Amino acid sequence: MNIIITGASRGIGRETAKIFAANKENLIIVISRSKDKLFSLKTECSDKGAGKIIPLVTDLENIKKNEKMIYDFVIKHMKSVDILINNAGFLQNTLFSETSGDTAERTFNINFFAPAQLIKLLLPLMGKGKRSHVINISSMGAVQGSAKYPGLAYYSASKAAIANLTECLAEEYKEHNIAFNCLALGSANTEMFNEAFPGYKAAVTAQEMAILISDFAVKGQKYFNGKILPVSGSTP
Ligand SMILES: NC(=O)c1ccc[n+]([C@@H]2O[C@H](COP(=O)([O-])OP(=O)(O)OC[C@H]3O[C@@H](n4cnc5c(N)ncnc54)[C@H](OP(=O)(O)O)[C@@H]3O)[C@@H](O)[C@H]2O)c1
Numbered sequence: 001m002n003i004i005i006t007g008a009s010r011g012i013g014r015e016t017a018k019i020f021a022a023n024k025e026n027l028i029i030v031i032s033r034s035k036d037k038l039f040s041l042k043t044e045c046s047d048k049g050a051g052k053i054i055p056l057v058t059d060l061e062n063i064k065k066n067e068k069m070i071y072d073f074v075i076k077h078m079k080s081v082d083i084l085i086n087n088a089g090f091l092q093n094t095l096f097s098e099t100s101g102d103t104a105e106r107t108f109n110i111n112f113f114a115p116a117q118l119i120k121l122l123l124p125l126m127g128k129g130k131r132s133h134v135i136n137i138s139s140m141g142a143v144q145g146s147a148k149y150p151g152l153a154y155y156s157a158s159k160a161a162i163a164n165l166t167e168c169l170a171e172e173y174k175e176h177n178i179a180f181n182c183l184a185l186g187s188a189n190t191e192m193f194n195e196a197f198p199g200y201k202a203a204v205t206a207q208e209m210a211i212l213i214s215d216f217a218v219k220g221q222k223y224f225n226g227k228i229l230p231v232s233g234s235t236p
Pocket residue numbers: 006007008009010011012013031032033034035037058059060061086087088089090091110137138139140184185186187188189190191192193202206
């Protein structure tokens with residue numbers, strides 16, 4: 001399968017890429033800003049002689065400037081896209097009244113506009129033959145009625161925006177052989193989680209979350225389209 005994962009240098013994205021790389025039939029473009037980490041992922045996976053990891057080093061905050069480069073890179077390596085996982089994310093834990101305009105914009109640029117733009121860019125490569133699956137990674141904080149936490153207003157709002165976009169795109173492209181789903185994640189033990197919530201214990205490891213995401217990415221498009229699925233064992 002041809003797979004693209006954003007935010008694969010660390011955390012959940014990196015673990016997800018590693019799972020896909022265990023299948024030698026997979027070609028995986030991994031995107032983030034950290035060249036060294038993406039290339040160490042490639043080395044780690046190629047040492048195991050499995051699926052091919054192809055690093056694409058770019059800052060998704062500037063996706064508009066890099067659109068052509070990204071598209072040309074993708075079509076150089078794959079003629080179609082089976083799975084796109086919009087996983088890259090930005091979280092700064094700051095009270096609403098203390099959040100600068102730059103941080104607010106950055107949050108929406110990385111968590112909403114970049115994935116939206118990437119989907120738009122790659123749509124011509126999706127739905128060819130096999131049903132493509134776009135997965136947008138959101139957060140439990142974006143789910144209506146879920147527990148909310150001070151300091152996460154812009155982050156949660158940006159994640160709610162990408163969740164809503166998922167529903168809209170599923171409707172707009174329902175005749176195009178592409179499924180759009182959104183996973184609203186609960187806590188996973190990553191650098192983002194530990195930086196935002198020092199001293200708290202996450203519900204699952206990054207690897208455990210990656211198992212769910214990779215499994216859903218391969219099978220979920222048959223059963224779900226336009227769904228926002230909470231991935232959390234806690235109540236409510
Ligand atoms: N961990 C949790 O508890 C939790 C809960 C709910 C939702 N989520 C969501 O799950 C996703 C993964 O989270 P995580 O905990 O694994 O986060 P993480 O450890 O902070 O990893 C975030 C990834 O996003 C990439 N990224 C950030 N800004 C970028 C940019 N401007 N351009 C390109 N790549 C960028 C980072 O790579 P570079 O720094 O190399 O660019 C990194 O690979 C995020 O969308 C997050 O919001 C996580």
